[in-house]
Amino acid sequence: MVEKLNNQVEGKGFEELSELLRREGKSVTGAIFEEGLKSRGAKQRLATTQVCEGCGRTLTRQPKLQSRKVESLHGEIEIERPYFYCKPRRKGSSPLEEALEIAPQKKPYDLQRTAADYLRKFRLSERVRFLNA
Numbered sequence: 001m002v003e004k005l006n007n008q009v010e011g012k013g014f015e016e017l018s019e020l021l022r023r024e025g026k027s028v029t030g031a032i033f034e035e036g037l038k039s040r041g042a043k044q045r046l047a048t049t050q051v052c053e054g055c056g057r058t059l060t061r062q063p064k065l066q067s068r069k070v071e072s073l074h075g076e077i078e079i080e081r082p083y084f085y086c087k088p089r090r091k092g093s094s095p096l097e098e099a100l101e102i103a104p105q106k107k108p109y110d111l112q113r114t115a116a117d118y119l120r121k122f123r124l125s126e127r128v129r130f131l132n133a
Contacts, residue, residue: 008020026074026075027075029074029075030072030074030075030076030077032074033072033074033077034077034078034079037077037079037100038079040099040100041079041081041096041099041100043099044081044082044094044095044096044098044099044100045065045080045081045082045096046082047061047082047095047096048060048061048082049061049084050084050093050095052084052086052089052091052093053093054086054089054091055086055088055089057086057088059084059085059086060084061082061083061084062082062083062084062085065080065081065082065083066080066081066082066083066094067079067080068080068081068097070102071111072110072111073110073111073114079096079097079102081094081095081096081097082094082095082096
């Protein structure tokens, strides 16, 4: 990584170097974050059955782990998780997502909170204009 950065530093000013390091730093923290999620959810990734909370049926996971991209403060990360689907209820779930407290939306709670905190700084009319853009 340091060698890669050394090759990109030549001829850049303060602002360009700062932006380069911000981008590269985000990719490093994103990779570390992704690995941390994998290790914390190792038990849930191995799950082969789950009891449906709604009807009590025992569900069997789909053969392959399902991939999902989730945005984070560290960039977009990809998680592979077991996915269980209850056909009678037409509802799916992932014990990994539940254990890691990942929001069902693409933008997880940390990004939603950050956006809300940012928007609080503006008047209501500016917030509405921003959200409708």
